[in-house]
Amino acid sequence: MTKQMISTATEQVTSLTASLTTGLKLGERYVQLLDQLATATVPTELLDAAGQLVEFDLNHAYVKFPQHYQPEDYYLLLMGRLLELAGIGDFAVKPDPMHRRLAMRLTTFENDYTFCFEQKRSRPGAFFCEQTDHEPLFNLDLAHHSLQFDNRALVDFLIVKEIANHNDLELQGVVKPLVAFANLLVEQLDFTINLGILATDNAAQFKLAAPELSLTVIDKLFVQTAETDTVLLSLPQNNGAKLALASDTALSLAFDPDDYTKQWFFMVTDAKAQLSFLDVLLHYPLVRDWYLANRSALAIRDDQFAYAPVDEHVVVNSPATDAEPIKEEAPASAVEEEDGENDA
Amino acid sequence: MISETTNGAQPISQIINQSIEQKVNYLQELKQAVANHADQAIYALLDQKRYAAEIMHREEKANDTGVMTLVDDLTAQLSNYLSTKLINYLSQAYPFFYYEEYQLGHYRMYFGNWWDRRQFGELDVLNIRFVFDQSEYAKLAKSFELAQAGQRYNGQRIEELSKENDRLQALIDSADKRDAKKEELQAELKEASARNGLFESSKNRETREAIVAKLSELENQDEEARTAAGKIKANNQQVLELSKENTILSYERKSIVDTFGSFEDFELANRKLYASYLQSLVADGKQVEADD
Incomplete structure (x- = not known):
């Protein structure tokens, strides 16, 4: 707008029309991006549209758009479209008129789960949350092209709360499309992802958050195996224990004997590399009960991506110095801290 | 006056010659046995009396300490050398024992491969016997006794x-x-x-x-x-x-019940270990000959 004094009616009209035009153009651009997000079939175009929409400021002094979506909805739309294009029909995005938003529901089995994205101050991107407990299962950050699962939230949601209501296969059915989505982001859009305790690679190490582990905790598991067919074995170099869960499946709790820090970690090995640490917790009550009873000692560390401010290359931040876990499972996590915490 | 003869029978030089010859023979036999990895023959040479009694079932033979002490300074090496076949045999006969050579020829035994398994004593390779840790062994024996009465140790x-x-x-x-x-x-x-x-x-x-x-x-x-x-x-x-x-x-x-049936049978097998092992070596030797 001009700083000059508007002296004549014509000048005022011209000024108004100019302002209205920018407002309308803003609306036009918004419609264009929405359209792109709803109809494009190329993943990069979908990401481009969603990325712009979450940053889009639709506020204008002269032109109002009372009907519009919230940034959280664009994350959900993007996710829904990518899954749809990949033929993964486990989730459906539906309008949720009561809350004036979009919501995602599982189509694979009867349940009341509703998922939405939620934004939090001080943390980039948005969190995929189930709407009863608002556990932030993963963070999706379009600007940094990253997706990270939250180990604490996954355990709290699936292992602590939902295991009582659903069997292990049903709960795996919740996790499966989420992992598929994360993998889509890697394959189609070159995202960096952190699967956390959902990683199925046999070499994946699920590191403990606590800096030290009392062997008493392993003793407890050993004693629990006494009445079962499962034997807890000592590792050959006395660097931990290994639980044979099935003929070709084992859970190890170990440290690298050559590593002076003695960082303890879980490993899950199975012939087809299909099982994650979460799967073990879901399938084996022996491990699950022991894990939950000793969670402060056994909680898995959440490695957070940190972003260099200038070139924004993703680097993995090792939170080894965050020695004092305030909350279980998430010593380095700022996920559920509503008040701003510096993510250095 | 110093005589060259004892009781007028043999001249001293002859006795020396004979003794040296025996020693040389003994060492040559041992050398040959080691060269062929004929462990059974080595054991026979290392404890002639026990070998005669337990394998040949002859009681008369006394140990010739004069020759047997010749290799006393090699016990650690011999133990290491003989351990390969012995531990191989034991891994079949006693699948629950695990060994760790903590210094040359000296073997610690562990019972089992499970979490916090107990160190259960040592393996005496040259004498083919287990030297059980007495307090650990007593616990196990007591545990068997209690189990029969339907009770648990602690x-x-x-x-x-x-x-x-x-x-x-x-x-x-x-x-x-x-x-x-x-x-x-x-x-x-x-x-x-x-x-x-x-x-x-x-x-x-x-x-x-x-x-x-x-x-x-x-x-x-x-x-x-x-x-x-x-x-x-x-x-x-x-x-x-x-x-x-x-x-x-x-x-x-x-583990013991799975392998031996009972604690008594386990103890019996321990007592017969020397004979069982050396006989298995004889049987293997014959097998090899038959294969040739």
Whole structure:
């Protein structure tokens, strides 16, 4: 707008029309991006549209758009479209008129789960949350092209709360499309992802958050195996224990004997590399009960991506110095801290 | 005068010659046996008397200490050399024992490959026998005995600790009740005290003293309750240790029963180990000959 004094009616009209035009153009651009997000079939175009929409400021002094979506909805739309294009029909995005938003529901089995994205101050991107407990299962950050699962939230949601209501296969059915989505982001859009305790690679190490582990905790598991067919074995170099869960499946709790820090970690090995640490917790009550009873000692560390401010290359931040876990499972996590915490 | 003959029979030089010849023969035989990895022959040379008795079933042969001490300085090396075949055999016969050579020719034994398995003694390779750790062995024997009576090794101790924990927990839980009772007693005491003095009746004094005694008992319970949480934790830790020992013993018993059928048969096999092993070497030797 001009700083000059508007002296004549014509000048005022011209000024108004100019302002209205920018407002309308803003609306036009918004419609264009929405359209792109709803109809494009190329993943990069979908990401481009969603990325712009979450940053889009639709506020204008002269032109109002009372009907519009919230940034959280664009994350959900993007996710829904990518899954749809990949033929993964486990989730459906539906309008949720009561809350004036979009919501995602599982189509694979009867349940009341509703998922939405939620934004939090001080943390980039948005969190995929189930709407009863608002556990932030993963963070999706379009600007940094990253997706990270939250180990604490996954355990709290699936292992602590939902295991009582659903069997292990049903709960795996919740996790499966989420992992598929994360993998889509890697394959189609070159995202960096952190699967956390959902990683199925046999070499994946699920590191403990606590800096030290009392062997008493392993003793407890050993004693629990006494009445079962499962034997807890000592590792050959006395660097931990290994639980044979099935003929070709084992859970190890170990440290690298050559590593002076003695960082303890879980490993899950199975012939087809299909099982994650979460799967073990879901399938084996022996491990699950022991894990939950000793969670402060056994909680898995959440490695957070940190972003260099200038070139924004993703680097993995090792939170080894965050020695004092305030909350279980998430010593380095700022996920559920509503008040701003510096993510250095 | 020094004579060249003993009792006029053999000249000394002849005795020396004979003795040296025996030693040379012995060493040559041993050398040959080592070259061929003929372990059975090595064992025969290292303990002739035992070999004769247990393998040849002849009692008459006495050990010729003159030749056998010749390789005394090689025991560690011989033990290491002979361990390969022996441990190979033992891994079949006693699949639950594991060995660690902690210095040349010296082998620690572990019972099992499970968590916190026990070190169970040593393997004496040259004598083909287990040198069990006596206290660990006694635990296992006792555990077998108790198992026959349907009892667990640390069962009684665990039960005592659990009961003690229940008692301590009850003390913690009843703190409020005690507080109420104390208030009640204090009021009673105040009333009784009002009537004391020079002319206090003996009945009143008795009442007063009884109240004081009750109060002090409650104080004692309070005192115990204050430290109860720590004791419960310590007891739980002890229960865990005892349960762990039980678990280890149950795995050990299972291993022995799976392989030998019973503890007695296990002990019998240990006593016959020397003969069983060397006979297996003979059988293997024949097998090799037959294959040729």
